[in-house]
Amino acid sequence: MYLNTIRSALLCIVALLVSPLSALIVWDGKIVPAWPEDYLAGLRKTARSSAAPQSGFGFYTRPKDTTYGLTMIVDFSDQQAAFPAEQINDWLNMPGFTMGNTKGSVRDYYYEISNGNFLLVNDVVGYYRAKNPKSYYESGSGYSRATELVNEVIANFDPTVDFSKYDNDGNGTTEAISIVYAGSGQTWGQGLWPHSGYINQTKDGVRLGSYNMCDMGSSLGIYVFCHECGHMIFGWPDLYWFGDYCIMGNRMSDVNPVPVNDFFRADQGWIPTVDLTGDMNARYAVRPNGTGYRYVNPSNDKQMYYWTNVQNTGRYASLRGKGILLYRYDGGIRGNTSGTSRCLYVVEADGNNAMAADQWPSPGSAAKDFFYSGNNTEFSSATNPAAAWGLKIYDISTVSDTMQFSVGTGVVATHQPAGAFPSIAVNSPMLPIFDLLGRNLTIPPINNIADYTPYRNRMIIIRQPADGRRQLYIH
Ligand SMILES: [Ca+2]
Ligand SMILES: [Ca+2]
Ligand SMILES: [Ca+2]
Numbered sequence: 001m002y003l004n005t006i007r008s009a010l011l012c013i014v015a016l017l018v019s020p021l022s023a024l025i026v027w028d029g030k031i032v033p034a035w036p037e038d039y040l041a042g043l044r045k046t047a048r049s050s051a052a053p054q055s056g057f058g059f060y061t062r063p064k065d066t067t068y069g070l071t072m073i074v075d076f077s078d079q080q081a082a083f084p085a086e087q088i089n090d091w092l093n094m095p096g097f098t099m100g101n102t103k104g105s106v107r108d109y110y111y112e113i114s115n116g117n118f119l120l121v122n123d124v125v126g127y128y129r130a131k132n133p134k135s136y137y138e139s140g141s142g143y144s145r146a147t148e149l150v151n152e153v154i155a156n157f158d159p160t161v162d163f164s165k166y167d168n169d170g171n172g173t174t175e176a177i178s179i180v181y182a183g184s185g186q187t188w189g190q191g192l193w194p195h196s197g198y199i200n201q202t203k204d205g206v207r208l209g210s211y212n213m214c215d216m217g218s219s220l221g222i223y224v225f226c227h228e229c230g231h232m233i234f235g236w237p238d239l240y241w242f243g244d245y246c247i248m249g250n251r252m253s254d255v256n257p258v259p260v261n262d263f264f265r266a267d268q269g270w271i272p273t274v275d276l277t278g279d280m281n282a283r284y285a286v287r288p289n290g291t292g293y294r295y296v297n298p299s300n301d302k303q304m305y306y307w308t309n310v311q312n313t314g315r316y317a318s319l320r321g322k323g324i325l326l327y328r329y330d331g332g333i334r335g336n337t338s339g340t341s342r343c344l345y346v347v348e349a350d351g352n353n354a355m356a357a358d359q360w361p362s363p364g365s366a367a368k369d370f371f372y373s374g375n376n377t378e379f380s381s382a383t384n385p386a387a388a389w390g391l392k393i394y395d396i397s398t399v400s401d402t403m404q405f406s407v408g409t410g411v412v413a414t415h416q417p418a419g420a421f422p423s424i425a426v427n428s429p430m431l432p433i434f435d436l437l438g439r440n441l442t443i444p445p446i447n448n449i450a451d452y453t454p455y456r457n458r459m460i461i462i463r464q465p466a467d468g469r470r471q472l473y474i475h
């Protein structure tokens with residue numbers, strides 16, 4: 001497991017003890033006297049400002065860190081634009097955009113939830129006045145007339161737009177082509193109802209791939225555009241039977257939508273992950289927007305549990321609870337197609353599995369869906385809900401910004417103090433590093449140690465900027 005992780009991932013996360021020879025790990029999660037607090041604070045600041053994307057899990061598309069999209073804006077003779085083009089540009093791109101209660105632009109949303117790892121920049125062109133009134137495109141069967149509008153809009157802008165600029169990764173297909181129209185969608189699943197689709201056309205030498213069609217509505221909320229970008233750019237499915245816990249699920253707030261769920265964020269590498277295995281006995285801290293914990297089915301590496309600390313503040317303000325939120329993912333299932341066939345769902349701590357029975361708008365979220373002391377403090381084969389694959393999480397703490405839990409069925413391992421911060425030579429040779437069970441882990445040579453960064457009081461990030469690889473060790 002460890003070796004596979006190390007070899008296959010650009011980001012390696014390993015729990016380990018310090019060998020006297022390597023002394024590579026310098027923070028034991030308790031107290032290291034050689035590290036004064038202001039020094040730690042400075043390093044944390046550095047870590048944030050220079051954060052680079054981590055490799056993630058690879059289940060969904062991972063776009064370029066900065067992705068350029070094209071947004072073509074349209075109005076109609078019977079639905080004229082209520083917002084000037086400059087305002088549409090601000091809505092998509094302006095840092096700190098507000099309008100009514102809308103919190104931030106589309107760019108802000110993704111920049112924020114990706115912890116600065118994904119920047120979406122939209123070029124805005126238009127307005128284009130459609131040939132037919134909006135009522136025409138809203139009729140017809142299914143999305144046939146949306147396709148008609150898409151073709152019409154592309155033909156209109158092709159002479160002045162170089163679509164090849166929007167193939168960000170040079171693979172021959174654009175990533176983020178959007179059409180945003182004046183007014184509101186009318187009928188679910190018909191006409192111009194917001195959706196992501198596929199354009200089978202080649203322009204300027206690139207295939208126009210998936211597109212996002214979105215309405216402006218009456219107040220420029222960001223839910224719909226951000227949700228459609230989830231489909232278009234990342235390939236995320238609609239999370240039906242998922243409640244309010246993701247922007248790909250319920251539409252709780254147009255103006256301050258919840259983030260993408262933490263499993264998808266970890267899949268992108270936007271939050272770090274610690275992999276736990278059945279032979280580990282340890283106690284961990286978990287903080288909001290911090291490290292997530294993963295437990296993979298030992299006999300099927302596409303199935304896993306993932307859990308984080310979610311507090312209902314900020315982007316999560318519309319949730320009705322807080323604590324440890326636990327997901328179960330199955331990469332062998334495509335999307336959430338019924339209450340009993342879901343690629344991703346929340347394992348509800350109250351054990352009533354209400355979200356499998358119904359969806360939007362209820363049940364949305366519930367305080368007792370979260371694990372915390374006072375509700376449910378254990379998740380194992382003997383509890384309701386029951387854990388599969390040998391996972392046991394127990395002794396979950398009360399709700400707070402720093403929650404704790406223990407894992408495993410044995411005695412929690414204790415750590416030796418790491419001692420003073422060692423001096424580490426650049427271009428050091430292969431270093432012997434041992435995990436909690438004393439197994440020697442084969443770690444590639446460290447060629448260029450840029451810095452050591454304590455992370456959330458639990459980790460050291462070791463960078464290897466020479467080849468862009470990074471390794472993250474926790475202790
Ligand atoms: Ca062109
Ligand atoms: Ca591309
Ligand atoms: Ca429930």
Ligand SMILES: [Zn+2]
Pocket residue numbers: 227228231237238
């Ligand atoms: Zn959708």
